Structures are given as structure tokens and as C-alpha cells.
Amino acid sequence: EAGVAQSPRYKIIEKRQSVAFWCNPISGHATLYWYQQILGQGPKLLIQFQNNGVVDDSQLPKDRFSAERLKGVDSTLKIQPAKLEDSAVYLCASSLYRDSSYEQYFGPGTRLTVT
């Protein structure tokens, strides 16, 4: 079974530029998450999709961040314009209901550096 795929793995941009990240979840997983992990901290949920609908985007900075999930499969997360504090690892995860609970499967992440 293929895992969660993310690209690019690394990205360096200057502040005020825009950037996009791509995620392909595990086939058949209806729920997809985007997390922001700042160095030294745990992952923080940015947005959660169920199929192609948004379940929770309460912590997404909507003035600069946007996300979509095309046809309920792949997803893209965009930042425009980027700020220095956006430097972090952006993790994508998808979940499956197994053994009486949902279990998350994470991709390797995209490390964003904003200079």
C-alpha cells in the first residue's frame, strides 16, 4: 500500500512570495488533514477535509492560506503572501477507520523556509 505522498520536500522562498504544496493521500481515505509543525512544537491542524468538503478550518489563517481538495482525492495548500513566521514543516495526513477508531497516516512533510 502506497503511503501519503507530498511534494516538494523542501522549499525556500522570500517573504511576500507565494508557495504551494501538494498532497496525495492513501487511496480510499476519505479524510485529509494539513498540519503546520513549527520547529520544537507538535503539529497544529490547519484544515481538515472529508472527501472534498471542509470539516474544520478554524485555525487556518485565511487572509494568506488557502486549501482545496480536488475531486476528494489530491489536495493543495497555498500561502500567499508568505511571512517569516510561516517557516515550518507542513504535514499532510489521511485517516482510516480501523480497530474502533480513526488512525492517521502521515506524509514525509514539506519543509518551508521563508527568508
Next chain:
Amino acid sequence: AQSVTQLDSQVPVFEEAPVELRCNYSSSVSVYLFWYVQYPNQGLQLLLKYLSGSTLVKGINGFEAEFNKSQTSFHLRKPSVHISDTAEYFCAVTPGDYGQNFVFGPGTRLSVLP
């Protein structure tokens, strides 16, 4: 809303020694509890989870965790660590009603020394 505290940001331990990584949570509803491990430059991987029943749960790589409702804790243990256990460990909670809203703690960096 749920929250998770991991009091130890870093835990150094010698190889073959036992280790305990602490996790405490706060919630007004029943929760499911999880431990994840993150190796350098990789995503998170599930170690084990507690849903209900026996308070001692066993996971992969020889790890186990014990749920203590009165102390709202879910500490992770391993009787003998290996160099390969060096990683970041995260405790997480979700609401116990088939919830998918995962809240993570800040993580504990386990460093296993030779």
C-alpha cells in the same frame, strides 16, 4: 476542547536502560489517546493507541503505555531502549466519539546514548 501536555522536552537515556515519556491531557469529554513517533525528516508514525478496556496497551517496537483516568495521564514506557529509538515522540488525543479532531502535544525528544 482537548489539550495535551508533555512536560519533558528532552529525555537523554543510555542504551538498554528503561525510559518513560510523560503525557497528561485535559478534556471535558472522554478521549482516545495516541502516541506517535517521528524520525528525522519523516512524518509521524503511530506507536499505539488507547480506546477503552485494559489500561495497559502495547504497541510496536516494544513500547507500551498506561492510561490513568484519575491522573489524566498516558505515559509511554520501554524497558530497554536502542539507539534506533532516538526520535521525537508525540502524544495526541481525540474525542472518544469517533472523533477525528486530533490534538497533539509539543513532543519529547528521546536521545539514546551509547
